[in-house]
Amino acid sequence: MNASAMPPANNTPLCYSINSPPFRYQPTIASAYFSSIFGTLGLISNLIAFVVLLKSILRTHSRSRSTFMIFLGGLVVTDFMGLLVTASIVVSFHVTHFNWRKLDPNCHFCNFMGMSMVFYGLCPLLLSAAMAVERFFGINHPFAHSTRMPKSRTVSMVLMVWLMAGCIALLPLTGVGSYHMQMPGSWCFFNISSTGNNFAFSLLFSLVGLMCIAVSFLLNTVSVVTLIKVCCGDDRTQRRRDHEIEMMVQLILIMVIASICWCPLLVFIAQTVLSGVPLQIKYLLLWLRFATWNQILDPWVYILFRRAVLRRINPRLNWSRGSIMTLYPSFSDTVRRFTRSSLGSSLGPDEKEETRKSNVMPPSTPPPASP
Template identity: 25%
Template sequence: MSKSEETCEYLDEAYPGTPAVSASMFAAGVLGNIFALFLLEIRRRRKNRSLFHVLVTTLVITDLLGTLAVSPLVLAAYIKRQTLEEIGGRALCNHFGFSMTFFSLATMSILLAMAVERWLSIGHAYIYEKYTRKRCGYFAGPVIYLFCFAFCTLPFAGVGKYVMYCPGTWCFFDMHPSDRRGQIYAGVYASVMLVMIVCTVLCNGSVSHHLLSMYRRRKNNHGSFRGPRGQKRYKSITKEVEHLTLLIVMTVCFVVFSLPLVVQVYTNFTRVEKCDRQDLRMLRLLSFNSIVDPWVFIILSPSVLRFLWAKLLRQPTPTSMERVFQNARPPAGIRPPPLADAHKHAVSPQTPIALCP
């Protein structure tokens, strides 16, 4: 290992990187989150904001703040060809490490809150209707932030520490701790992330099972979803499926981008040599989460989902998702009069027909 790799005094050529890549990631993250917030605001004005809507908004805001907190520093390091500590000293490295740890935990915590909300809404409807309100979402965000803030400040109290990794463009908590406290901190972080990932996956699996059971049960009991009551039931299931689809895809993305880092932390406990290159790859994967999340929300918006459903079933694009599955339709060219006006056009045998006014 060269001296530059040991001390990270400057950006070594062994770690290729250009400002263009970091700038593209930064632009995609900022634009995606701003666009997602714009769509959320439009939906809020069209209909009342739900608890799930509040949590999604909190997630998008968290991703945006995370992108703004760290990406510009990486750009500055590449442009100046200096390490973070050379640019802003130890304080800047601590800020970077704190931000990466904080926003990774906060994002996963909000995803878990979204999964629990869907699990209660579908699997335990009575408890959900009685004890949950929209304002719970406004409390969930600050509580999650407070928990993550308390955990991420432990390195400043001597439990773990934030260190700079080669090539000097990023800082994170020490994933190769030699002291007992540092090992405990790294182990707790990896364990908390793993537990939240498992719980989120289990909640989503439970919701999927309940939705499938509801669909089969209601279809068997009512034959189809025709009629006002049937269409109302189907609309309820459709809304839950839209929420679940968004949540599952976001969860899959976060598992793909964060689980390798969790595995890397556990692996480092048994590894003798320090491998910053592998650690850097895992951290870059983690940083992709704040970029992908808003675009997943944009692509999986209800209007897009309805369009995909129509194409999948080879039907014309409907104005609402319920029309895709309507089984009974009047023959082409025949439009029955509204029920409310049918009595006006009915003619009884006892009623004389006036040929002239």
């Protein structure tokens, strides 16, 4: 039976029943510098991204773009608060070397940090999935999206994501899982174990994160294919898709960063609890540092990958001339031929004949000779 499921011996609080401070391990001064530098870098990056987003929201008049930027704003605020809460606790421990047992004898502080780790870890993944759903409907069903997606509903969706992550983070306080002190004594996290309720919560945390990444990948792939067909089509009266291309590029980069940073930790947790092997703390710390990069790299996606910045870097990217696809005619023609051939297989003979006639250019007539 797991030690966390047994009543604590000698009046030891539950969060210290597995790892009880003080530990023999003495953190080096490099640990304090490492945590301080990464925390400061992440806070400054998210603060810059929030200022840029706020200016863009006040200037934009497109409903779909403002909806997407509200989701981005929620992501930036979540990453900023997550780094502010967790980094301040970790840096304070490395600087002062305080004793958790004396400072927090009733595990309130440890439970708060464990809840923060779970909440601010799941929120970016859930928001990324919500942004993928919003872009899927915005590209594939633009009319229904523009009439049924006001800003108030977008804000409500962001609040619902925060509420869902908060409910999951509160589960260990109700008995489903438990928060414990983790080595080297600077942080608290839920007990990754294959027994009892700890198994259920560990698997829930891992599956929710992996499911969000899978939903983002599936919906973003469909949205990109649809956007390429629209941009490379023969319809010259189509509305410009520059904003959609910019938003999809940013969303794909957010998805790639989240997948690279979070998949190792989520797979490691699922593999540990399903196989029943003892937890290897060195790999947990390694993959957790990988996941921390997500909060640092996310804001730079919007800071750097904007049309104004890309236009300064490469003046050839003249977005005002229509779609970015027109800058690459060979690629555009290739995709257009592929799209036409795929659409032609699903058309009837009458529709094919009509499409063929519409694609045939009328012969040019010479100008009349002047008398």
